[in-house]
């Protein structure tokens with residue numbers, strides 16, 4: 001008999017999440033039935049979507065939603081071998097039982113030398129978000145100028161590097177000087193700390209006096225309201241996330257987008273990475289190749305210990321992460 005630790009949502013978040021919103025519990029797992037596997041989480045992901053999705057999809061007492069890289073420790077399913085690592089969507093749990101249907105194997109060409117945690121970041125859902133958002137929503141062309149915010153995070157850092165691979169000029173904004181230094185190190189043409197500039201409008205203008213063809217928006221709110229006025233005619237805005245609004249208890253008010261949308265003939269499109277579920281293999285293969293060639297650099301903020309899941313999640317929402325925030329069990 002195996003005892004799993006799980007984090008449950010004890011009380012729905014009101015405003016910014018607090019440690020007291022979570023409860024750590026233990027669950028006795030039953031013995032495996034034929035066709036089932038026992039898995040142990042090795043790395044767990046903490047992601048911004050957990051904040052808005054918790055309100056939409058969860059009730060108090062539910063295990064927190066989320067993905068992990070897990071190792072198969074026991075198998076009564078001939079299709080799965082003990083010792084193999086997979087990506088699962090089993091929530092914040094140390095151990096869990098699966099029938100195998102919901103598991104994704106790591107790409108077969110995954111090298112031994114590469115941390116498996118990257119399957120939750122650059123070579124996982126966040127990397128795919130950057131890939132499909134740029135390719136299919138922004139439809140970037142060589143020579144264009146791309147703006148991305150939360151640029152030193154899991155999605156943003158890949159957006160900037162892919163845009164460089166695809167021949168664009170890239171401007172990134174992030175919330176600390178260390179993050180800005182990192183962006184310059186990984187090849188962003190321009191980067192600035194949006195928290196310390198005296199005027200966001202001026203900083204955006206200075207970074208690209210001719211404006212922006214594409215804006216990959218991870219943040220929304222006030223940042224987006226300022227940036228939209230610096231789009232070039234026929235610019236494209238990929239509305240990926242709105243992290244500046246996830247913890248609001250009262251909805252933010254305008255400025256509103258219609259006037260610049262009309263006169264600059266902009267295209268603004270919200271998207272979910274899951275819309276390209278049928279092309280994840282293509283995206284993961286491309287991302288893995290670029291990482292192995294050194295064309296896409298990865299950084300991870302690794303928090304040690306399953307007991308620190310809530311702290312890692314809250315820290316990521318506060319901007320404490322450089323690159324992808326993960327927890328090592």
Ligand SMILES: NC(=O)C1=CN([C@@H]2O[C@H](COP(=O)(O)OP(=O)(O)OC[C@H]3O[C@@H](n4cnc5c(N)ncnc54)[C@H](OP(=O)(O)O)[C@@H]3O)[C@@H](O)[C@H]2O)C=CC1
Pocket residue numbers: 047048049125126129150151152153154155156173174175176179218219239240241242243244245271272273274316317318319320321323324325
């Ligand atoms: N549409 C889709 O399918 C998907 C959307 N997303 C969205 O992409 C965005 C980035 O996700 P991800 O890369 O995983 O997360 P990150 O790794 O970028 O971590 C979140 C970052 O957001 C920034 N941030 C937090 N609060 C604010 C704020 N009030 N204003 C501005 N920036 C803030 C912080 O960076 P800083 O220090 O720079 O402020 C923080 O580090 C999120 O909005 C997320 O919801 C993610 C995956 C899929």
Ligand SMILES: CCCCCCCCC/C=C/C=O
Pocket residue numbers: 048049065066067089125240241272273274
């Ligand atoms: C429970 C695991 C769900 C994994 C799918 C993640 C989809 C992310 C879409 C993100 C939206 C905004 O952040």
